Amino acid sequence: MNEFYSLEKKDSVVRLLQITDPHLFSAKHDTLLGVNTTDSFQAVLDQIQHSPFNYEAVLATGDLIQDHNPEAYHRFAEMVKQLGKPIFWLEGNHDQQPQMSLYLAKHSHIQPEKQILAGSHWQILLLNSQVANAPSGNLSFGQLAWLESKLAEYPERYVLVGLHHNILPTNSAWLDQHCLKNSDALAEVLSHYPNVKAILHGHIHQEVDAIWKNYRVLATPSTCIQFKPNCNEFTLDLLPQGWRELSLFADGRIETRVKRLTSNEFLPDLRSKGY
Numbered sequence: 001m002n003e004f005y006s007l008e009k010k011d012s013v014v015r016l017l018q019i020t021d022p023h024l025f026s027a028k029h030d031t032l033l034g035v036n037t038t039d040s041f042q043a044v045l046d047q048i049q050h051s052p053f054n055y056e057a058v059l060a061t062g063d064l065i066q067d068h069n070p071e072a073y074h075r076f077a078e079m080v081k082q083l084g085k086p087i088f089w090l091e092g093n094h095d096q097q098p099q100m101s102l103y104l105a106k107h108s109h110i111q112p113e114k115q116i117l118a119g120s121h122w123q124i125l126l127l128n129s130q131v132a133n134a135p136s137g138n139l140s141f142g143q144l145a146w147l148e149s150k151l152a153e154y155p156e157r158y159v160l161v162g163l164h165h166n167i168l169p170t171n172s173a174w175l176d177q178h179c180l181k182n183s184d185a186l187a188e189v190l191s192h193y194p195n196v197k198a199i200l201h202g203h204i205h206q207e208v209d210a211i212w213k214n215y216r217v218l219a220t221p222s223t224c225i226q227f228k229p230n231c232n233e234f235t236l237d238l239l240p241q242g243w244r245e246l247s248l249f250a251d252g253r254i255e256t257r258v259k260r261l262t263s264n265e266f267l268p269d270l271r272s273k274g275y
Ligand SMILES: [Fe+2]
Pocket: 021, 023, 063, 092, 094, 203, 204, 205
């Protein structure tokens, strides 16, 4: 495997799409809290393909599967193939290694690289914050060392860091106990590289666009169920499924927005007490 992926650009703006937390099942008709995750993911992919946003690559930020059956990775790979773009991914707490790498590697449109040199001005670094058998996140010494080495390799490039777990609280006790536990260690590594611009994540199934230690922190709705912010007990939200468009400019600026399904046909079972 190449150590990095070179995303060639004709103009100076890098355009990306983030999809996150599809929670797919190996069986097509299985549901998560009343939502058929295959159908809601397909609806998202359909709407993306009818959108005028002309992106170069897709970042899939974890929880690609739900039922611990690696066959669901084939479902993910087969479904995103219709986008016709390179797909990059990182691990969520519901994902399973080494099956995730092994199954996704069978699909040529799924890229294994975690360092993306995007055009002439940006690099994107994808981290694994998964902790085996735990819903919370942690960046291992190896991940932090890798991050530091990649930041040092191209200090003149602006940086977008991707990982699964949240850094900032959602003001929801049930969810915030599962955040990234060593965000201070991440901050320490990033602090030496002023060109780091933003941190992009999934996990919390809701939209965030906030500032943490001078970095823009972006989180994105799931393609299946949504969690309502500011709720100490488990609470589902009725907002439609979504994804994120990102434009990275040559001067380090980021323009981004969340898009959602225009129809709200995939409603969860509100009697659910957890997941
Ligand atoms: Fe998730």
